[in-house]
Amino acid sequence: MNDTVIPPSELEGCPGGQPLQPLKRAAPGTRASALKVACSSCSLRELCLPVGLSRSDLERLDTLVSTRRSVARGDLLFRAGDAFQSLYAVRTGFFKTCVSSEDGRDQVTGFQMAGELLGLDGIGSERHNCNAVALEDSQLCVIPYDQLEALSREFGELQRQFHKIMSREIVRDHGVMLLLGSMRAEERLAAFLLNLAQRLQARGFSASSLVLRMTREEIGSYLGLKLETVSRTFSKFHDDGLLEVKQRDIHILDQEGLQRLVNSARC
Amino acid sequence: MNDTVIPPSELEGCPGGQPLQPLKRAAPGTRASALKVACSSCSLRELCLPVGLSRSDLERLDTLVSTRRSVARGDLLFRAGDAFQSLYAVRTGFFKTCVSSEDGRDQVTGFQMAGELLGLDGIGSERHNCNAVALEDSQLCVIPYDQLEALSREFGELQRQFHKIMSREIVRDHGVMLLLGSMRAEERLAAFLLNLAQRLQARGFSASSLVLRMTREEIGSYLGLKLETVSRTFSKFHDDGLLEVKQRDIHILDQEGLQRLVNSARC
């Protein structure tokens, strides 16, 4: 409800940004479509792979990213073990990635929204190492990895940008390790909410009201907590006047309070 | 004590793996030295950046990796906030990397041994994002990042290899998240020991007897546990006949037993 009421005018970044806008879905069941895509006119270009590319590099990138793919809520974009061919950039929608061990352990490793890349984990083994699940009907740009490699040999800026994205993913993961390794439940949830709000804000949404696209169980998995603990912590935040919580609708009432929680290691 | 007694003759041995072998330290206080380094004749080449490179690519890589650096036990290779210039490949020795938040939380994000790269986290922000601390006197190859970028534009194999290394770091981090998010103390420690043993074995050391280079506290930080819990868990493993533990000397008596622990999610 946070992102359905935005007037269309705000969706189209100026000249022709088709992105954040819902796009016509291919026929149901169709997994890949070849609608026109253009990084150079995408309103996500300041958040996505193209960051910092020159006009001419951007146009070359357009030739690379030529297909889209739709994934319905609940469906998998890829699954651990699938052959790795492409990276994917989220255009619209929301994903989770999760790894699981043979013995059935499951861990959500991240949530991805518009402008974020999926599939980086597949390069090393040439197979995807996690499942990517759409948490709402979603659209992605398909980035064939071979071609990205080739193009980034030609364009240093693209190469550099790609390396930065991978590096930032590593830094992000280290941040999650810090969270999982050293924070208590309240601190984890506060950090999670602030992170989500900050990323939504970067995409033009409200920094204080958000709709969770994932269940308490998925949040719990990501944060290394049981769903009941997540639920209880939401309730506590509500009681403490930090949040308004109505199921998945969250209003942050006291951002500073949350930040204080995160920043207050054991005294 | 590990690197000061080797006769110079053994240092520059050409076709005669100088690697895993202790190398003469530069004068105390010297941070970078320009001794000859050759990936093409390094015995770590099957574990390090050069994996899979052709003979000719390897020789080009030699021109790139031309300097070494020594770091004494306890010293920092780099510190969070330092400008990012180079990646480092561990030749000898042992490192930990740790991130810390403003409020003083600290998290060990990894332990690196011969053949492993340090500094990947710095590419994204052009500053290092963690501290890299030598846990024993160590030697590294310095890989200037600009030059690596340039060379990998020329040699697709090198580019691909580098991407694989970054990707595998991401996969590794996701594995740590799984560990931190879903395992109990015994499972975490068992997984840690097996991982360490496996990496040591890949380097030609015993798979069953190892010397820990880090304190209980550092292990605890990495595993999201307090040092007392780590200590108790070692004792329990000892009582259960899985390990022999004498301070930092560990003998794995029952590898399968440890593996069973790791692989037995909540029943």
Add this chain to the structure above:
DNA sequence: CGAGGTGTTGAGATTTGTCAACCTACGTGG
């Protein structure tokens, strides 16, 4: 030989997990 860093162990506190009951929202099909 002594000091300080490191490691071990015990007892009790705290946090989080477990199990169970119940509530709520939402989609489906009558």
Add this chain to the structure above:
DNA sequence: CCACGTAGGTTGACAAATCTCAACACCTCG
């Protein structure tokens, strides 16, 4: 359009894992 079924969410009581604090042992190094 309503009723119902089900998935998701909340809450309570209790159990279990881990942490905290404290005492002490061990080892290394100067």
